[in-house]
Every structure is written in structure tokens, then in C-alpha cells.
Amino acid sequence: MEYIHTRKDEIKSIHDIYNDNSTKILELFDDIPEINRLENISEVSGINLTKFFGGLNQSTILDHCIGVALILEKYTNEDKQIIAGLLHGLNTPAFNEASKHMNKKLDEKSIYDVIVGSDKLFEYFLNNNIDLKDICDYSKYPLAKSNGTKLDAESIENVLRISYLLGNINLKELKTIYEDITVTKNEEGIFEFAFDNYSVAEKFCKLSIEVARKHRSYESKISMKIVATLLELMLKREEINNEDLYKYADKAIYEMGINSSDRRISEGWQKLKEIEKFYTKFNPVDDKFCVKVNVEARYIDPLVKLKGGYVRISRVSLELKEEINQFLNSDTDLYMYADFVI
Secondary structure, eight states, rough: OOHHSSSOHHHHHHHHHHOOOOOEEEEGGGTOHHHHHHSSBTTTGGGGGGGGGGGGGBBBBHHHHHHHHHHHHHHHHHHHHHHHHHHHHOOOTTTEEEEEEEESSSOOOOOHHHHTTTHHHHHHHHTTOOOOOHHHOOOGTTTTSSTTOOOOOHHHHHHHHHHTTSSSHHHHHHHHHTEEEEEEEEEOOOOOEEESHOOOOOOOHHHHHHHHHHTOOOOOEEEHHHHHHHHHHHHHTTTHHHHHHHSSOOOHHHHHTTTHHHHHHHHHHHHHHOOOOOEESSSOTTSSSOOOOOOOOOOOOOOEEEEEEEEEEGGTTTHHHHHHHHHHOOOOOOEEEEEOOO
């Protein structure tokens, strides 16, 4: 697959740390449109089109999915779990999470639907006698995706990659954190990733809070809501349909919007590219693009090895417990508005 050779240097460097001897997952990459599409869906849901965060637009859904698969390959070596990790983003719509902030929810497409609709993917699983239930039911692999604040492959990948791209850690620090990871059973008797060293676990927890702060920031939320509003307008005018958001990637949908005959839509996409300032108020503001958006707060409270075994770091660090509480109690819940109307 061409992607393997055209990844940005920053992403390749991260992937090499995750697992530089990978061969298993690459066989799926040859000329499969449903996987290739993910290379053109930004993980930052339209924020990359704005001037916020210095243009944090260096990674895609495919970068993330490959990273998850590489982590699972290194720590589990279980083919079905690795493939499930690779394909867990197959049903990502264009503009990713921004589409979830539309007032009218999308008719979501399942990973099963995507695989069955793909001749090459379906043929692969048929020829290799792999049950689709083992690939589509991602929740059966807690090391890949868990609930709440547990440490899983998705959170490892997200926190390390985004922290590096934001400049919060360098590659050496990323490698140090990653190499400290182990697998143990948690308090529920379920396998979970953990850290062997207290200082590393503490660092990772703090990084996860910083990543979550960016995700819940006003800059992030207003960008996503502008995109969601424009997508709603395009759907309402039937310039796109529900299926298009699962068929095309960000750029194609964006170009449809820019070329729309409806000035609200075409100018709205242009304004998104120009936005660099917003305002907050306790009450809504008329005649402006004014919204309030709730985003889940997800930090990671990892297990760390102490003399008595593995425990949650928040149970042994008063400083971290206080930082977590401050984070949870500092939601960006004011109205936010930009100096234009869509």
C-alpha cells in the first residue's frame, strides 16, 4: 500500500516505536478503498481547517488505526485482535467526531456493513476462515478498547501521538513511556495495560489530561460545531446524503461544500478556514454563530506497579487526584460564538 511509504516522517517515527518489525497487518493494505479512505479523514474533525492549535493536522484516522494495531501486535500477537484494532475505524464518517455534533444524528454505518460491502475485505476474511464477529465486536478485546479511565491500546496510541504532535513530549520521552508498558490483570480480573514505574505512570496520566483539555477546548468545540452545522445544511439541501459521509473522506465533502450554490454553505466553509478568534458568554448571543457543546471528559488513570502489586495511580498520588478533580470541574461549558452567521 502506498500509504506505508508516504506516511509523514513524524507518524512513521511513532509507528516504528510501537512496533518496528510488523509484517502481519501490512497484507491487508494492498488496494482496499475502504481502508485507504481513512488516510484522508483527519482525526481532529475539522480543526485542521482552522488556524487553531498551530494547524494540528498531521494525523489521520488511518494513522491512529495502524498505531493501535501495531501496539496490539507487539503485546498480544493475536491475529483477530490485531485486525480488529486495524479496522476499528472503518465506519468513521467524513469529518469524524464533528458529524456527531449535528442536531440530527446520522444513520450510523457498522463495521460489519463496511466489510460486507467490500469485495476485497470480505474475500480476505472468507479465504482466511475468520468469523466477522471476531472483527466487528471490538468490545470483546479489553486490551484494545476498554471503558472509562482504563489504559487500553486506543488511549496509549492517542495520548502518545497527540502529545508528541503538540510538542508536549519528544520521541525519546515517547519511547521511554511506551517501553515501560506491561500487561497485568486489573482489580476486576481483566487483562489491562499498566506501567512498571511510578514516574512514567504519573507522566502518562498528566499527558492524558492535557490531551483531553485540547479536545474539550472552546477552539476544538466551536470548530466541530461549525462543521456539523455545515454538514446539516448540505444534508438538508440534499447536496450530500447519509451514505456520502461514509463513502467519501473530508476533502471531497469539503469541496462539495465550497462549490455549493447555497452561499451559506460555501461561505461557511470559507469562514471556517479563516476563523482564528471566538468569544464566550454566559448567555446566548443573537445574530452570531453561537452554540454550546458538551464533550466527554476522558482522562486515563493507569495501573502502576508498587510493592503490593498494581494499583490505580490516583489512589497513591494526592497531587494527581487533585489535578484530575480540577480537570473534571473545569468544563468549558459557556456559550461560544464567532463573529459571523451561518
